[in-house]
Amino acid sequence: MLTASQHEAIRQSEEATFQLVFDELRHSTSASEQNCQDVATRLSAEVARTCTQSERIRSSGKLEAWATELARHRLKQCLDYYQLGSLRGRVELHGTLSAIVYRYISPSHTQSSYQARVLLIEDFLQTFYAEALNALRREAELSATYSPKTLLEVSEYMSFTERYGKRRISLPRGRSQQLIILRAQTFSKQQPPETSIDMDRAAEGTMSDSDTHRDDASVGQVREQIVSQEPDPGADLLRQTVIRELIAYLDEQEQSLCADYFVLRLQDLPTHEIETILSITPRQRDYLQQRFRYHLTRFALSHHWELVHEWLEVDLDRNLGLTPSQWEELHEKMSSEQVELLTLKCQKLPDSEISRRLGCTPSQLKKRWFKLLKYVWELRNQP
Template sequence: MQTLRQGFEERNLAMVTEAEKLGQYWRNRLAAECPEHSVAVRESIILWLLGRDVERFDLLNPNELAIAKQAMEYRWKILTQRYLGVGRERAYRHLITRLGSLVTLRYKIQTWISLSRDRQRSVMDVLQEVLQELLQTDNYMQQQMAYIAEITEEARLKDTLLLATTEEYCLRPVRNQPLIAYRFVNYLRRSQRGGLTQVPSSDLVRLVSEEVLTDDNDNRVNLADNQAIAEYQEAQQLEEQQLLRQTVQQEFANYLQENLGSEAVEWLELYLQGKTQDEIAKKLNKPIKEVYRLREKISYHAVRVFALKDKPELVDNWLSISLQENNLGLTPNQWQQLYQKLTPKGQQILDLRKTGDSIEAIAEKLGIKPHQVMGEWTKVYLAAQAIRTQS
């Protein structure tokens, strides 16, 4: 009898589909991580993560299923980092800032603007036009919008899911470039007469001079002059760094306002102006000891919370310390030095993070709690920071 009961239980367990298992996993996870959202909102998010064709999960082999799970983790990370619980306008700015930080795309747009008849438009203006055309003409995005409309009737959640979907789709790698870069080329082909790639069929093709005017119309750039091109690209990189710096500064100020209050924001503004702690104490009318304590608290939040948990991608792009692209900003010798300093568990977590695994996925693989993985990853991050500072 006991054997028969076990057989029925195993058969019932086997009848549970992969989609149902994944749905229950995300249901438990969202209940723990997003208790402030209603059950209806969480269920809509789960349907968005799984996608319309849930039967495909039963047809995947173990490796393909693992990749599908990683894809859902990636979408969830995008959703929570920049869009979920954020106002519509601010969320849209997050999308534009994220896509605008792509170096390849910015160079393509900047080159087109410099060679086009309308040099007054900014990169962000053109990027918004590309996104608008993407939403109106791309079949995949049209299908996604229809699916989002099916799974929720809440307007704010629709916008949130659409923005997250757009970022994930635009960042998909195609021949080592983000997909949005190719959509920009399509935009040029369909843009109005006079665009870089669209030549009027009824007119003669005009030769382009080797020299083009820059935005100030005074300094000419010779397209055959490698030094001039290098200087131009360096100037654009500096401009991009400045944009990222301003974005990080504003996001961190918003974070401090929400978590530590306006006094911390005032300290940050004064600190960025180059004020000493004594000068800041006078401005805030606070004893110097309180100001030093405030500085330590802000420093803790800056590194251990904002840079590691709240806005890691934004900070990594600004400082060029991305793990996947920049090896945490370390040279090969410094990377070896870091690796030797770590415990075996720290080395294992570093390797898994390097391959793109999330904190939750690593915790599941190692059989430990996510907060334990986060604690070890914090040690790795701080060790890398110490090595960079020493150099």
């Protein structure tokens, strides 16, 4: 039971956190004042509930400090998703939750392909997103038909969903577990054996998407790696870095539509859904895809070639991913100038020094290295 002084402290802290969140939302977003006020009210009420329910916070004697810290954490989450936007925010949330439940959702042992697991995770998360929305409606005392509409409301929902999934649920013998893991374990146990077979067949169908066949070797390998969701923490961190850098590169090139297309492809949506979301015709989508492939190639083989090659484990320390026979073939077909360029690159010399030794400008060096890397990728991916 709360004492009268604790009730008063919580009330005052809720007012203070509301003002903190409201002021920051007004400063950091373009949402309307009413929209900011509504979201700030819900976030501050959530903080107050947490403080009320936590015996550790109530007995700490530092209720106001706890409330401020919790409010800042929720505010940062919400603004992070707001800055990402609805499409990229969805990818970030989906990736975060997928990484948590990956090991807890598995198909039948007879059909344990990676693609089958990914499709099961997709199925599970769609259900979990609906559960999180219902939880937000219930806890924030919203109507049963409430659905986030503005970017700020969508950001609030995504940040709430992340926190909801990570809530610790008490278990017997003093143990606890994250809510989303408990849901994933239950979901996995409920899957009938034939489900995994259907998933594998569906996966085979998705791989025959017509535009995938037209990708060249380098673009195909980059895209295949980007859309994978292997659970290795180190590999996932590098993958997320590549995704962020590619989106930033597309934005720098003023290719925001390509960035949106890339985000939708990350979700493995069929082409007709992508066309609907982007409000483009099939012909426009085909042109957009070609433009994206062009920029992806430039990104992978020129602007961020070291990052991409390290991520794909085909960097210079690994002979650019070539087999011994391919490495020998490469040296046989390279000109003396290309051999010297590759040698200097393998020595990890800065481009300024390599340009000086080869007697070329930085721009010329970049073009020569791009041409060489492109040939290496074709050689590495040939049948």
